[in-house]
Amino acid sequence: MSQRVLARAAGVPQSTVARIEGAQLSPRVDTFERLLRATGQTMSSERVLGIGVDRSQIRELLRLTPGERLQRGERDARNLAAFDAAVRR
Secondary structure: OOHHHHHHHHOOOHHHHHHHHOOOOOOOHHHHHHHHHHOOOOOOOOOOOOOOOOOHHHHHHHHOOHHHHHHHHHHHHHHHHHHHHHHHO
């Protein structure tokens, strides 16, 4: 699709399409969506697994011995049961 045809279909100036293609302009999201729609495409986003995950607690648990992890798990289970019982009252 030529720049002129794309620009007309998207409702943007041909000079804007040329500047985007020439890496002289980063389009705004709404302009990018209009250009995509004009070509029969859409844009979507996905979460990238692992990004923004605080692994400090995982590392802390991995430093414990298996016995220490078991003790912590038992303690956490008792605390959760007590919390659950308090909420049900």
